[in-house]
Amino acid sequence: MAAFATAEACDSNASLLANGELRVLEPIFKIYGQRRAFSGPIMTVKVFEDNVLVRQLLETRGEGRVLVIDGGGSNRCALLGGNLGQSAQAMGWAGILVNGCIRDVDEINACDIGVRALGSNPIKSNKKGVGEKHVPVFVAGTLIRDGEWLYADSDGVLISKAELSV
Numbered sequence: 001m002a003a004f005a006t007a008e009a010c011d012s013n014a015s016l017l018a019n020g021e022l023r024v025l026e027p028i029f030k031i032y033g034q035r036r037a038f039s040g041p042i043m044t045v046k047v048f049e050d051n052v053l054v055r056q057l058l059e060t061r062g063e064g065r066v067l068v069i070d071g072g073g074s075n076r077c078a079l080l081g082g083n084l085g086q087s088a089q090a091m092g093w094a095g096i097l098v099n100g101c102i103r104d105v106d107e108i109n110a111c112d113i114g115v116r117a118l119g120s121n122p123i124k125s126n127k128k129g130v131g132e133k134h135v136p137v138f139v140a141g142t143l144i145r146d147g148e149w150l151y152a153d154s155d156g157v158l159i160s161k162a163e164l165s166v
């Protein structure tokens with residue numbers, strides 16, 4: 001199976017790039033997880049230094065989706081760790097993009113999912129359950145809506161209003 005290539009997708013969808021239906025995230029993410037390339041429909045969650053909602057979502061069936069976690073860019077604690085990585089793998093999530101930090105990097109790198117995050121921090125997050133699911137989030141220069149599509153590979157991360165034909 002030919003792997004999806006974000007570069008090729010950008011080359012062949014210039015009109016979608018021009019009209020904003022296809023956007024490229026600013027290159028601020030580090031690459032983790034076994035799947036260097038992954039894609040799927042997006043589910044969004046907006047939190048700040050609290051990962052209770054993240055756990056709730058990753059303990060439900062992913063069905064090939066990508067969880068986009070807007071953690072407000074905080075570098076002060078981790079929103080995702082090894083247990084949640086294993087849960088995401090077991091529940092069939094394709095990947096997770098975190099506008100924030102992760103921990104248990106070696107465990108996450110062993111999981112059969114794709115992960116993008118700003119970096120790592122060994123401190124755990126709060127557990128109060130504050131945040132919002134399924135809301136539009138503004139991450140890496142781009143507005144991202146629940147139900148849009150994310151495509152990630154070694155070159156970068158694309159957000160598309162609709163599924164791309166590849």
Ligand SMILES: O=C([O-])CC(=O)C(=O)O
Pocket residue numbers: 051078079080081082083084085103104124125
């Ligand atoms: O529960 C957390 O804060 C995240 C974590 O460490 C894990 O998933 O293993």
